[in-house]
Amino acid sequence: MSDSLFEHDKDSVVVSSRSAQEFLSKLSDVRLDQRNTVQVAIVFSRAPIDEILLEFSQVGDTSLSLSAEDRSEVYPVRYHHLRRSFGRKRRLEVSGSFVTVKTDQPNVWLLAMVAPTPFWTEGVAKLLDRLHPHVVRPFFTQREMGSFVRTFEERAVPNVARIVRISGREKLRAPESRRKYEASLRWTDTDIETALHEASENNLLFRNLAIEIVSLKDGHLSGEGPRGTISREGYVSCNGSFRLFYEAVIFPMTGLAQRRLDFFSNRERHARASEQLKPIKIKYDRDIFSAREQVHRLLEVMKRFKHGSCSVLHGNPYIHVSIVDNYDFSAADIWVVNRDDILIVPQIKTSEAALKRIVNHIFENFREGQLGEYTSS
Amino acid sequence: MANTPPRSAYDHERVKEDCDNYNNSVLASLAFINVLRWDGEKNELTKTHKYEIGRRMKTSAKNVVSPSTTITPDIVVQSESGAGVIGEVTAKLTTDREIWRDKLMQLKKYDDDLTGWWTKDGRIAGHDVALIINLTRSVLVSDILAEEKELAEKVRMSEKNASADAKSSTASPERKLLEFERKVAVVGFERSSGATKEAITLKKEFGALTNKAASETLRNTVRVALEILVVEYHDKKFADHEPPEPLLLQILWETLFTSYLGEGTPFNEDLGYTPLRVTAKQVTEDLRKYYGFTGTDDHSPQIPRMSWVRKSLGRLVQFGLAHVDKDEFVVHYRRLRGDPLKRFGKLVHEAGPLPSATPTQPSLFSDDSKGSASNG
Numbered sequence: 045m046s047d048s049l050f051e052h053d054k055d056s057v058v059v060s061s062r063s064a065q066e067f068l069s070k071l072s073d074v075r076l077d078q079r080n081t082v083q084v085a086i087v088f089s090r091a092p093i094d095e096i097l098l099e100f101s102q103v104g105d106t107s108l109s110l111s112a113e114d115r116s117e118v119y120p121v122r123y124h125h126l127r128r129s130f131g132r133k134r135r136l137e138v139s140g141s142f143v144t145v146k147t148d149q150p151n152v153w154l155l156a157m158v159a160p161t162p163f164w165t166e167g168v169a170k171l172l173d174r175l176h177p178h179v180v181r182p183f184f185t186q187r188e189m190g191s192f193v194r195t196f197e198e199r200a201v202p203n204v205a206r207i208v209r210i211s212g213r214e215k216l217r218a219p220e221s222r223r224k225y226e227a228s229l230r231w232t233d234t235d236i237e238t239a240l241h242e243a244s245e246n247n248l249l250f251r252n253l254a255i256e257i258v259s260l261k262d263g264h265l266s267g268e269g270p271r272g273t274i275s276r277e278g279y280v281s282c283n284g285s286f287r288l289f290y291e292a293v294i295f296p297m298t299g300l301a302q303r304r305l306d307f308f309s310n311r312e313r314h315a316r317a318s319e320q321l322k323p324i325k326i327k328y329d330r331d332i333f334s335a336r337e338q339v340h341r342l343l344e345v346m347k348r349f350k351h352g353s354c355s356v357l358h359g360n361p362y363i364h365v366s367i368v369d370n371y372d373f374s375a376a377d378i379w380v381v382n383r384d385d386i387l388i389v390p391q392i393k394t395s396e397a398a399l400k401r402i403v404n405h406i407f408e409n410f411r412e413g414q415l416g417e418y419t420s421s
Numbered sequence: 422m423a424n425t426p427p428r429s430a431y432d433h434e435r436v437k438e439d440c441d442n443y444n445n446s447v448l449a450s451l452a453f454i455n456v457l458r459w460d461g462e463k464n465e466l467t468k469t470h471k472y473e474i475g476r477r478m479k480t481s482a483k484n485v486v487s488p489s490t491t492i493t494p495d496i497v498v499q500s501e502s503g504a505g506v507i508g509e510v511t512a513k514l515t516t517d518r519e520i521w522r523d524k525l526m527q528l529k530k531y532d533d534d535l536t537g538w539w540t541k542d543g544r545i546a547g548h549d550v551a552l553i554i555n556l557t558r559s560v561l562v563s564d565i566l567a568e569e570k571e572l573a574e575k576v577r578m579s580e581k582n583a584s585a586d587a588k589s590s591t592a593s594p595e596r597k598l599l600e601f602e603r604k605v606a607v608v609g610f611e612r613s614s615g616a617t618k619e620a621i622t623l624k625k626e627f628g629a630l631t632n633k634a635a636s637e638t639l640r641n642t643v644r645v646a647l648e649i650l651v652v653e654y655h656d657k658k659f660a661d662h663e664p665p666e667p668l669l670l671q672i673l674w675e676t677l678f679t680s681y682l683g684e685g686t687p688f689n690e691d692l693g694y695t696p697l698r699v700t701a702k703q704v705t706e707d708l709r710k711y712y713g714f715t716g717t718d719d720h721s722p723q724i725p726r727m728s729w730v731r732k733s734l735g736r737l738v739q740f741g742l743a744h745v746d747k748d749e750f751v752v753h754y755r756r757l758r759g760d761p762l763k764r765f766g767k768l769v770h771e772a773g774p775l776p777s778a779t780p781t782q783p784s785l786f787s788d789d790s791k792g793s794a795s796n797g
Contacts, residue, residue, distance in 0.1 A: 313711055314680055319655050331617065347760075355671050355762040357440060362619040362647070364444075366675050370756050373679035377656070381619040381647040389656055392680035392711050418652055 057158070064145040067156070072287040074158055082286045083164050085155040086278035086297045087172065088180040088305040093144045093153040094122050096178050100171075108171060128167050138167040149302035154294070161281065169279075177372045177397030182278045182301035183404045185412050189250045189276055190240045196292035197236045200257050204265060207232060207239040209254035209273075213408065215247035225409075249408065251276055257285055307415065308396035308403070312374070324388040324399065326406060326413040331383035339363060339380060345409045346378060349402070366391075367402060374398030387418065428773070436766040439665040442512045445621075446660045449610035450474050450496050450510050452621035452645040453553050455653075457498045457506055457635050466653070469501040471539040473714045475661035475722035478507075478537035486530035493722070494531055495661045496551075499539050504631050505548030507531040510610075510660065514555055521562050525569075525599055528552055532601045537720040549604040549630045556624060559609030563627035566607060569599035606630050608639055612647075620644035658712035659725045667766040669725070669733045674761055677707055678754055694753035701750070705730045735775055740768050 052074050061067035071082050089096060094112065101110040108128045127139040142157035155168060172181055184192070197205040214228040228248065232239070243250060257269035270284025278297055282289045311322040332338050343363055347354050351370045358364040363380035375391035376399065388402060403415065451474075458466045476497040482489045496508030509528055515521070531550045536543035554562055576598060606628035613622040625639035658664075658672060681697050688695045705727040709715055713724040734750045737743035743752045757764050 319715075321652055321655055323652055353675070353757055353759075353761055355675060355760050356437070357444065357668075357671075357762065358437075361614050366671065366762075368675050368679055368761075373682045375676045375679050379648070379651060381651075383617045387648060387651070389651060391656075391676045392707075393682075418648075420649065420653065 064147075067143065067145060068154075068290060069287075071156065071158070072285075072290075074286075076158070076283055079160045080158050081161065081281045081283045083157050083159060083161075083168075083279070083281040084290075084294055085164070085168065085172065086182060086280075086294065086301050087153050087155060088151055088182055088301050089153060089178060090151055091178065092146075093155075093179065096175060097124055097144070100175060105174075108174065110171070126163075126167050126171060128170060130166060130170075136166070138163050140167065142168055147298045149298050151305065152298045152302050154298070164279070164281070177369075177374075177395055180305060180397045180400055182297070182304055183400065183407070184276045184278065184297065184300065185407065186243070186249055186276075187412075188300060189253065189274070192274060192293045192296060193236050193240070193253060193255065195296065196255060196288065199288055199292045202260065203257045203269065204260050205236055206256050206258055206265070207234050207236060207253055208256045208271065209252070210239065210243070210248070210250065211252045212243070213249045213251065249276075249412070257288070305396050305400065308399040311390040311396075311399065312392065312394040313390060314392045321389060321418075323390065323418040324403070325416050325418050326386040326388070326403065327416055328384050328411065328413045332411070333380055333383045336361065342380060342386070342406075342410050345406065348409070349405055352401075369395075369398035369401055371401070372398060376402060378402075386413070428770070431767050431770045433763050433766055436665065436667055436762070436770075440668045440762070443660065443664045443668060444658075445610070445612055446495075446510050446512050446662070447474075447657055448612070448621050448647065448650050449553055449623070450508065450660060451650045451654045451657060452610065452623055453496060453508055453510075453551065453608065454498055455645050455649065456623060456638055456643055457500075457632060459635070459638070461634050461638075467501070470498060472496070472498040473716060473722050474657070474659075475714065475724035476537060476716070477720045477722065478535040479543070480530060481534045481536075484530055484533045486527060492530055492535075493661050496553075497537075499545060500632070503538075503540065503545045505538060505545050506551055506630065506632070507535070507548055508551040508553055510553040512555060514558065516558070516561060518561070518565055521558075521565055522569075522599065525552070525562070525566065526597065528605070529599070529601065532603050532605070539718075543720070547603065547631070549606065549632075550601060551606045551608055551630065553608045553610055553623075556609030556611035556622065559607055559624065559626040563607045566599070566605070566627050573598045573600045604629055604631060606636070606639070613644060615644060618644075619647045621647065621650065656712065657714070659708070661722070661724055663726070663729050666733065666736060666769045667762055669729060670736060670765040670769070671762045672708070672712070673704065673730075673733055673737075674754075674757065674765070677704065677711075678752055680707075682754060692753070694755040697752040697754050698746070698749045699734070699752055700748065701727055701731045701734055704734070732775060736769065736772070739772055739775065 052070050057067065057070045057074050061070055074082060076082070087093065097110060098112055101112065107130065111125045113123045113125065122144050123141055124144065125141050127137065129135055129137045140157060140159045140163040142155050145154040145156055147154060157163060157168065172179055193205070209231050211229045213225045215225055252273055252275045254271060254273050256271045258265045259267055259269065270282060272280065272282030272289050274280050274293055278301060280289055280294050313321070339360060343356065343359050343365070346365050346367065349367055353368045353370070355366040357366060363378065365378045366375065367378060368375050372395050374394045376394050377389040377391065379387040379389065381387065386406065388399065390399065454472045455466070458470045458472070460467045474496060475493050477491050477493050478497065480487050480490055480492055494507045495510040498506045509531065511524065513524070528550060534544065535548070538545045552562065607626050609624045609626055611622045613620055622642060622644050623639055624642040625636065630636040678697055681699070682695060686695050686697060705725060708725050708730065709723070714722045716722060734743060737752060738745060738750070743750050
């Protein structure tokens with residue numbers, strides 16, 4: 045990546061941007077100190093994100109305040125100030141600014157910030173939790189995560205991309221384990237293909253991947269280059285080479301996010317003219333439910349659906365449960381009546397946000413599968 | 422003060438079993454309809470068949486069981502050519518032959534020139550009668566029918582030969598003969614696990630149907646995948662008999678009331694719940710729309726019945742999860758912890774039978790009169 049002659053600080057990059065593209069372009073040139081990184085969250089929203097943020101800011105909250113400022117005076121770059129206090133014993137606070145950027149996708153937006161990591165983890169990420177289901181964070185599958193990092197590797201040439209940290213969920217192998225998965229955080233230094241292969245071998249589901257770009261001199265990897273993090277929930281941060289992260293990861297994520305949420309949308313029954321159902325299938329490449337313990341395990345996973353309830357109507361040998369997502373009181377029935385798939389039947393009210401949460405819950409806590417439409421066989 | 426017997430401990434497995442039996446009745450009804458609709462030549466479901474669960478039919482004055490009244494068979498199917506099938510589904514597991522004989526006698530009310538078919542005058546040339554029962558009882562019931570048929574044959578013979586001795590040795594004069602004018606079939610059903618799919622298995626043990634292809638398919642045993650029954654029949658949740666109370670409460674709480682919660686009904690911090698104003702009529706209509714059958718003619722089913730819904734709403738009042746305000750119920754909607762089916766199962770168990778004084782919207786009683794008066 046080339047250095048700019050005219051570097052920006054984190055404030056001037058907003059003030060001087062006349063368009064979203066210009067803003068994103070300038071993020072590549074922003075001066076970063078040790079504390080700050082460029083961070084971008086990809087979010088999905090049917091309504092313009094600024095309207096939702098404005099509405100939230102007017103409702104008010106003692107622990108989380110939000111205000112908007114249109115410093116560029118040119119839509120779509122808009123500046124939001126966020127302040128959040130948290131912690132029970134010791135009161136802590138994060139504050140800072142982020143920018144909302146409309147993407148090429150009709151319902152996908154970027155929240156971009158140049159800030160220390162806690163501003164994201166304790167500030168903006170918490171704000172997004174509060175805005176759910178009006179604003180939805182996407183999820184990306186293991187295969188999609190693999191595709192992002194492979195593209196990144198290709199575009200990094202002549203430099204080399206190395207995976208330096210992996211956080212995820214790993215399947216426990218010990219038969220006496222009471223838990224099936226453990227959270228894992230691994231510091232490493234490996235090439236992309238090896239990392240993907242090992243993850244597959246170890247049943248490791250990526251949550252975050254940290255990548256470092258290093259140069260190759262005389263056949264040896266040398267120096268410490270820019271680093272970045274990619275999460276399966278559409279969050280990307282980096283301390284340099286933003287353009288590379290944008291082109292290889294963020295941009296493809298926006299298209300996938302739009303397609304994924306579109307896939308989940310318009311399935312609820314009260315919005316449909318026809319009484320025909322529009323169920324979703326999660327298909328597996330083998331008959332995993334031939335093993336009774338897998339039926340039992342999925343049932344236990346569904347009972348642990350966070351911020352929701354689960355009525356077990358049938359648990360063995362087939363599964364029929366009714367799930368309610370308490371964020372917006374969407375309901376869906378889950379059936380396992382075939383050995384190789386899960387059928388999700390939307391009910392009278394079932395939002396795209398709820399379907400995304402249910403599928404993500406299954407993918408993260410049970411097993412990822414191929415998402416598709418129900419087809420009569 | 423009268424001594425009340427101590428209540429037994431709550432048994433959730435029993436509640437789940439009751440719900441399961443109910444759901445299996447729904448699925449077995451749909452599986453039978455599916456077999457009748459199947460066009461083996463085209464390898465697809467015919468779109469031209471008319472079918473409903475709980476359609477209201479009229480009996481003739483000659484009906485030996487229920488003359489000149491409305492009955493609601495579990496299943497009514499009419500083919501494009503105008504051939505009909507009336508089906509009755511039961512999950513009964515008794516081995517008492519007399520109970521089954523009584524049930525079969527009741528079935529005779531369908532052996533009549535019923536009106537209410539999807540034709541101009543409500544009549545068709547003819548129909549068959551099918552009893553769909555648990556597979557484990559299908560041989561027993563088939564044996565009873567076979568014996569009754571044999572007995573009726575003997576009686577006829579003896580009458581023909583004018584032999585009083587033979588007549589008295591075969592049947593007592595008080596005992597009504599169990600004979601059907603129309604074709605009658607006994608079909609066993611069972612939920613079964615195959616190598617790759619869960620299904621409803623149907624097997625005909627007795628009799629025949631006019632639809633030869635369907636009759637032969639049922640004779641050879643047929644499995645209909647549960648997935649097809651759920652998706653192709655739009656997730657029907659009700660049969661023509663009352664569901665277990667916890668099941669209806671769970672459906673109301675988790676699938677219908679949640680759909681009423683929108684921007685216009687905010688959570689009331691002071692009350693600790695979201696107040697939802699509903700009427701039994703509105704709730705019943707919505708349940709029928711999404712989970713029952715919604716026909717448009719005079720004979721269209723009224724499943725679920727409003728009396729079931731009123732009972733459930735009365736239960737919510739009893740549990741402190743609703744109150745009555747004028748002609749409406751105000752549901753106190755809030756998140757339920759744990760398994761809602763279990764929660765409602767326990768509440769129903771602990772509360773015992775619904776007291777008659779529990780409010781059930783008297784002003785709306787009349788609307789369900791057809792349903793409560795029917796003999797289906």
